[in-house]
Amino acid sequence: MSNNFKDAHPLKDIECTNCDNYHHQEEIKNIEIFQGRTILVVDDxxxxxxxxxxxxxxxxxxxxxxxxxxxxFEIVKKLTVDLLISDIDMPGESGYSLIQKIRKLRSVQIREIPAIAFSKSAKNRAYKQALASGFQTYMKNPSNPTRLITEVAKLLMHSCNRSFSLFGDYSYLRKR
Structure with missing residues (x-):
């Protein structure tokens, strides 16, 4: 992989004409939670x-x-990312492995990136494994734009409103 992340830059030339039916442009511009945010999307x-x-x-x-x-993984170590959306079933290393590696990093900011897992599988086992691996939520392939953006908004709002760690420090609950 190159050091300049040539392939990791935002997709610029995507035709978004099919998305016009989902929302009015005026409504979209008024959603502040999304402004200035960077999301990393991973899929083969x-x-x-x-x-x-x-x-x-x-x-x-x-x-x-x-x-x-x-x-x-290289991108999250070098660039600021507000949210990760990752496919689970990829050739080579899986999305499960990716999130587990991220959750073990020393930097709290990187380690606690909110994350959405998705897959073609609707099996309950995939959902449970995604949560156990470190994802906050799981979706069957994100083919429903409204559900996708709702999940993104929930996680971004949660990460903005919290003054505590994503995983929390519950050590004060232990008996002394």
């Missing part, structure tokens, strides 16, 4: 990357894409 499928990028860009979100877990 270019069509899924394009779809998610299209939806997120309509809300004024900067989107960085990666086609593998390895590439995504």
């Amino acid at each position: 499928n270019e069509d899924i990357l394009a779809l998610i990028t299209c939806v997120l860009k309509r809300y004024g979100i900067r989107v960085i894409t990666a086609s593998s877990a390895l590439e995504a």
Whole structure:
């Protein structure tokens, strides 16, 4: 992978005409929670990357894409990312492995990036494994733009409003 993240820059030339039916442009511009945010989307499928990028860009979100877990891991170590959206089933390293590596990093800011997992599988096992691995939520393939943006908003609002760690420090509950 190159040091300049040539392939990780926001997708600029995506046609977003199909997204026009979901929301009015005036409504989109008034959603402050999305302004100035950067989301990293990870998937080996270019069509899924394009779809998610299209939806997120309509809300004024900067989107960085990666086609593998390895590439995504390098990006989160070097660039500020407000949210991670990752496919679980990728060739080579999985999304589960990616989030586990991120959660072990020393930097709290990086380690606690909110994350959404997605997959083609709707199995309950995939949902449980995603949460156990370190994702905050799981979606079956994000083909529903309204549900996707709702989950993104929930996690971004939660990360803005909290003054405590994503995972919390509950040591004060232990008996002394």
